[in-house]
Amino acid sequence: MARAPLPAYRAPMRVTFTSAGIKRGVGRGVPLLLGIIPFGLVVGVISLGKGLSLAETLLMSGLVFAGASQLLALELWTNPPDILAVALAALVVNIRMVPIGAALSFWLDHLRGWRLWGSLFLTVDHSFALSVAENRAGGRDAGFLFGLGVFTWLGWVAAAGAGHAMGTVVALPPDHPLFFAATASFVVILVALWRGPRQDLPPWILAAATALAAQALRLPPPVPLLAGAFAGAALGAWQETRARAA
Numbered sequence: 001m002a003r004a005p006l007p008a009y010r011a012p013m014r015v016t017f018t019s020a021g022i023k024r025g026v027g028r029g030v031p032l033l034l035g036i037i038p039f040g041l042v043v044g045v046i047s048l049g050k051g052l053s054l055a056e057t058l059l060m061s062g063l064v065f066a067g068a069s070q071l072l073a074l075e076l077w078t079n080p081p082d083i084l085a086v087a088l089a090a091l092v093v094n095i096r097m098v099p100i101g102a103a104l105s106f107w108l109d110h111l112r113g114w115r116l117w118g119s120l121f122l123t124v125d126h127s128f129a130l131s132v133a134e135n136r137a138g139g140r141d142a143g144f145l146f147g148l149g150v151f152t153w154l155g156w157v158a159a160a161g162a163g164h165a166m167g168t169v170v171a172l173p174p175d176h177p178l179f180f181a182a183t184a185s186f187v188v189i190l191v192a193l194w195r196g197p198r199q200d201l202p203p204w205i206l207a208a209a210t211a212l213a214a215q216a217l218r219l220p221p222p223v224p225l226l227a228g229a230f231a232g233a234a235l236g237a238w239q240e241t242r243a244r245a246a
Contacts, residue, residue, distance in 0.1 A: 025146065032152055044165070044167060061161075115146065131145045
């Protein structure tokens with residue numbers, strides 16, 4: 001009786017980190033400037049209004065590199081500033097980077113040294129979303145995440161500096177459309193992550209509903225944001241675990 005042929009062994013695809021991947025990441029980052037630049041301009045304008053110098057604005061934007069936490073920190077900024085309160089608020093907002101880093105393990109687990117720490121430092125919501133989409137499409141070059149991060153970091157710092165300079169000659173009303181650019185950019189990157197209603201719609205609906213419920217309960221920022229993020233992430237992780245076990 002003839003035996004059925006054994007399935008051919010397929011070695012796991014090797015993760016690389018190349019200059020070509022970095023260049024590809026830079027190229028994918030160009031459209032993101034449409035959302036990053038207005039967001040950075042807003043941060044620069046508000047920084048000027050809070051009394052920060054240009055050097056301080058550039059230093060904060062370069063080291064923190066997180067628009068949501070910077071806006072919250074500036075909102076809490078007083079003269080003299082309560083450094084501990086501002087730092088804790090930024091930490092609470094940025095704690096979402098912990099599950100984001102874990103979700104990027106398909107590349108980060110294979111990196112060492114400056115490639116790993118540089119990629120982690122430069123990772124934001126936008127680069128996370130596009131990197132996940134790149135990996136799902138078969139991309140195995142972790143340089144993509146690093147290149148995308150470097151490009152968006154440079155754009156962010158430059159935009160914040162330009163906003164600080166622009167704030168000395170232009171006064172924008174609080175309801176100016178420019179302030180909506182940050183929200184719009186976050187909505188747009190969801191397109192790159194969309195896999196279909198069955199997979200993505202339940203976690204997204206739960207995240208939105210949880211955030212709105214927390215806001216309706218008048219919980220202080222950033223509690224609604226964090227509650228929605230962790231609720232959606234928990235449901236998404238449960239769905240992924242169930243699908244792998246099936």
